[in-house]
Amino acid sequence: MTYEASESQAVPEAGQSPGSRGRLRRNKVPEATLYFWIIKVLCTTVGETAADLLNEKAGLGVTGVSALMTALLAVVLVVQFRSSAYRPGVYWSAVALISVVGTLISDNLTDNMGVPLETSTAIFALVLAVVFAVWHRRERTLSIHHIDTTSRESFYWLAVLFAFALGTAAGDLVSERIDLGYWLSAVLCAAAIAAVAIAHFALDLDVVLSFWIAYILTRPLGASIGDYLSQPTGGGPGLGTVVTSALFLVVIVGLVIYPSVTRRDAAEPEHASAHAA
Template structure:
């Protein structure tokens, strides 16, 4: 009885291929959706960040208060984290003037500090240990920082490093391929590989999103941010319905 109760408290999904497909689509949506509000609507990065941060906080509260795993609540919270990550990174990089490298360094530091505090407080940073509100709070704070870091990394690689959106996409796809190889053929910590993959999927989604909606003169396809966002959201909803979505299992 206690085992079933503890397992029910884990409200994050098992790590399957479907999980990573939806995650990449969600991060791409985060880029197009964030840009739609801050750029296309001309609200700016600060207002966009306030809007999406409010959305993210509300989603996290809903996720933490839920008494069982809900795929839709979980992915709504992920999407909220990617949109706020987009506008927050752009605000730090551009409005505050610290640049892509400065923003990436700051966010990487915050991510590492959050993981360290989480590990020191809970004793584990693995998905299987997220079975109480405190661990969930650390999980979502870490995810927000990872999503914001990923946006800054994507912008830095595509723009400052001069690789362009396609070149940057190749770089991050290669990084994910290396993580997959390590997962399949080595005994490297699965928890470390998870967080590496989680961070790397964000800049991949960011540069793909930029490729879709940025002007042709800047290397993009100049598609409508609204239609791209709506299409991505539709595909995500379909995949959530069609693909198995089960809660992660608690390790005993």
């Protein structure tokens, strides 16, 4: 479950759209090391607490905050798409913002439109499945080792967005509707991610399938941790959304800088055929 930024010219692959063949593009996402997964969980935590913070302090309401954060996300994604290779600051800024937007999409459906969490969870799961199906039909792979064309990058970020939205809705369903509480929800999500890792490394579960299952599960894990730390209910320390968001942002910045400087988030190029779904 690793991927990297290739220093060489992109090689046309099976399923690659004609317009993207032979383009000088590098892989646009980092290697899925332990640093990647830690930063991903922290970004989901910030996505949860920052969405709550903006909703409480900005006075714009869920709809206004959604519009503002979507506009910021659009700007960062433009920079991301215009980059020719993986840029840690840009990439992780996009992940953090898309975490907030994914959370707000789910919150809008629940709070403003009255859509039950059971329904929104099913909707997001269906939309994500459609994104994966179209992505695979067009590119013949869901591999995250070769996000090296505009088409593949578009599908990648769509999948990330709806993975966050699905994780938000499913996480809220488990922690609030089923009333397991934030701490127990976090423990269950962590156990599920550990089970996926064991299935991959010990039972040869497909690397692409393992990656995306774990990616979806990190969303409710991070959200449960954020809610547990920030909310005064549920036995948590009640740090508040401001302190929790600031604390996790500082840690994220440090973890993004360290592997970038040491090149721990880069690996040797791999052939796409070895990672096709």
